[in-house]
Amino acid sequence: xxxxxxxxxxxxxxxxxxxxxxxxxxxxxxxxxxxxxxxxxxxxxxxxxxxxxxxxxxxxxxxxxxxxxxxxxxxxxxxxxxxxxxxxxxxxxxxxxxxxxxxxxxxxxxxxxxxxxxxxxxxxxxxxxxxxxxxxxxxxxxxxxxxxxxxxxxxxxxxxxxxxxxxxxxxxxxxxxxxxxxxxxxxxxxxxxxxxxxxxxxxxxxxxxxxxxxx
Numbered sequence: 001x002x003x004x005x006x007x008x009x010x011x012x013x014x015x016x017x018x019x020x021x022x023x024x025x026x027x028x029x030x031x032x033x034x035x036x037x038x039x040x041x042x043x044x045x046x047x048x049x050x051x052x053x054x055x056x057x058x059x060x061x062x063x064x065x066x067x068x069x070x071x072x073x074x075x076x077x078x079x080x081x082x083x084x085x086x087x088x089x090x091x092x093x094x095x096x097x098x099x100x101x102x103x104x105x106x107x108x109x110x111x112x113x114x115x116x117x118x119x120x121x122x123x124x125x126x127x128x129x130x131x132x133x134x135x136x137x138x139x140x141x142x143x144x145x146x147x148x149x150x151x152x153x154x155x156x157x158x159x160x161x162x163x164x165x166x167x168x169x170x171x172x173x174x175x176x177x178x179x180x181x182x183x184x185x186x187x188x189x190x191x192x193x194x195x196x197x198x199x200x201x202x203x204x205x206x207x208x209x210x211x212x213x214x215x
Contacts, residue, residue, distance in 0.1 A: 044173040045191040046165055050148060050182035053196030054214075060143050060176045061088045068096050072140040075133040079126045080106040080146035080179075086215045101139075103129050106146070123155035134169055141174040148179025151186070158183045165189060 047063075049056035067074040076092070081104065092100045105126035127150075133142045150156045162185050169175060177186065187193050209215060 042172070043191070044169065044171055044175070046169070046189060047174065047176040048148075048182050048186060048190045048193045049176065049178045049196065050180060050187075050193070051195035051197055052180060053198040054201060055196050056178040056180075057088075057145050059194070059196075060145065060178050063141065063174075063176060064088075064092075064100060064143055067141050068092075068099050071099065073099055073138050074141040074143070075101040075136075075139050076103065076143045076145060077126050077130045077133065077147075078104045078106055078145045079123055079150045087212065101133065103133075105129060119153075120155045123150040126150070127156050127161075131164060131168070134164075134173060134175060137170055137173070139173060141176065143176045144178070146179040147177050148182045148186070150179075151183055152179070152181045158185050162186060162189055 047060075049060055061076075064074050064076060076089075078089075089102055089104065092102050103126070105122055127147075130142065130144050130147070133139055147156070147161075151158050151161060165175060166189055177190075182193070203209075
């Protein structure tokens with residue numbers, strides 16, 4: 001008899017817990033729905049991915065692939081990477097070039113090229129191409145991959161970038177800028193800023209960049 005009572009008490013307690021959980025979630029949903037009801041505006045966002053952690057470009061390409069999946073035109077300009085093939089570039093050029101224009105304008109990192117004048121010229125050419133693509137109203141999103149590095153080394157003037165994005169970017173065009181050490185001026189005008197924090201990285205354990213992870 002006592003075992004039956006114990007089982008009954010346990011079931012009652014479980015039912016009470018479920019009821020409390022349901023009530024809590026209902027209140028949370030009502031509060032969330034109230035907040036979401038006020039979010040009605042749309043605009044082209046300035047999005048910055050920065051920080052020492054891995055994943056800045058990967059996250060940006062995730063948004064590019066979302067655009068492609070929705071049939072929206074987009075474009076990519078790579079300011080630094082260029083010496084090696086990457087999975088994202090190969091996939092886009094092979095299957096989605098009708099939806100995503102892809103320009104690899106860099107020739108590698110500055111310590112690889114060892115030619116500052118050429119690096120500056122390539123960065124300037126990439127910036128001119130970026131402005132052309134952003135001005136094109138058919139592009140819903142433009143990714144400027146590793147532009148923050150070119151800005152950091154003063155290959156591109158941050159004032160010019162801020163002025164263009166503030167005054168010339170079409171209202172509904174999203175622009176994503178990636179790379180470490182994003183300038184404060186860029187962060188100030190951005191709508192969305194994510195800083196990738198480095199906690200651990202296999203490179204520090206002697207593991208090299210690997211296909212499908214880094215490129």
